[in-house]
Amino acid sequence: MKELNTELNTFIHGNFIDLKVCDDLINIFNTNKQKQIPGGFSKNKKYIIDKEWKDSMDLNIDPQDNDLIKYKNELSKVLKNYCNKYKHINSLDYFTVTKSILIQHYKKSGGFKQWHSERGSKLSQDRVLVFMTFLNNCKNGGTEFKYQNLTIPAKKGLTLIWPAEWTHTHKGQISNEEEKYIITGWFNFI
Numbered sequence: 001m002k003e004l005n006t007e008l009n010t011f012i013h014g015n016f017i018d019l020k021v022c023d024d025l026i027n028i029f030n031t032n033k034q035k036q037i038p039g040g041f042s043k044n045k046k047y048i049i050d051k052e053w054k055d056s057m058d059l060n061i062d063p064q065d066n067d068l069i070k071y072k073n074e075l076s077k078v079l080k081n082y083c084n085k086y087k088h089i090n091s092l093d094y095f096t097v098t099k100s101i102l103i104q105h106y107k108k109s110g111g112f113k114q115w116h117s118e119r120g121s122k123l124s125q126d127r128v129l130v131f132m133t134f135l136n137n138c139k140n141g142g143t144e145f146k147y148q149n150l151t152i153p154a155k156k157g158l159t160l161i162w163p164a165e166w167t168h169t170h171k172g173q174i175s176n177e178e179e180k181y182i183i184t185g186w187f188n189f190i
Contacts, residue, residue, distance in 0.1 A: 010148045012168070013082045016157040017074035022135040026181050028067050029059050029103040039104060041116065042123060055110035060100040063185070068101060071183065075131060075159065079187070082129070082161045094190050095128045101185040106141070108179060111172030115146055118164040118186060127164035132184040134158050141175035154180055 002016045029036070039056030040049040061068060075097075083089050119127045132143070138154035145152070145162075146169040152160060154173075162168045164186060172180075 010145070010150060010162075011086060012145065012148065012150070012152070012160060012162040013078075013085055014152070014158050014160040015078045015081055016155075017078065017133060017159050018070070019157045021070050021074055022133065022157055022181075024067075025071060025103055025133075025183055026135050028061075029105060029181065032059055035059055036105075039112075041112075042121070045121075045123065053114045054112045056104045056106050056112070058105075059103045061103065063097045063099070063101055071101075071133075072097070075133075078131070078159045078161060079129075089129075092128065092189075095187045096190065097185055098126075098188045098190065099186065101183060103135075103181065103183045106172065106175075106180040106182075109174060109176050111141070111174045111180070113171060113174060115169050115171050117166040117169045120166070124164070124186075126188040127186040128189060129161050129187040130164050130168075130184070131159065131161050131187065132182055133160075135181035135183060136179075138175050138178045138180040140173055141178060141180040142173045143170055144173050145170045154182075 036057045036059050038049045039054045039058045040047050041054055118130045134154040137156045141154040142152045
């Protein structure tokens, strides 16, 4: 498994997964148009749709769905590598994927445009780590991390894991040239 190499100890770790799994996930997204919803975000216990913040179509999938078996197997390998690199995380209480996993599609000029973190309220306090996989290559469509002063390029199969905290405030790099597909979710305390 090929590893993402970052020079700084950013607590952002990545590995490349099987590219066929990425193609399968895009196919799942495209064949479930009736279940797709406009992308949004939670604020003050409300789900807000605002294309100035986030411009996407999202497909929520139950983590137990059989369509995700191959992806979850690949994701578990990336998590194992993360836990081997940052060993103290193994002393935390048990955590796993317990909530919906999102496949997201961003058209040209779409994306999560505003700085945000993944644990910002009581509703998200059980989140430990974030995971995200780029399902296709997208020129200038990566993810920017504010305090790490780091932009990770959108390369097909690259699966990132990072802490859900505000220390890892991030946003999408907006590509005006290409569309982008990702799959993302959280490892939550049980």
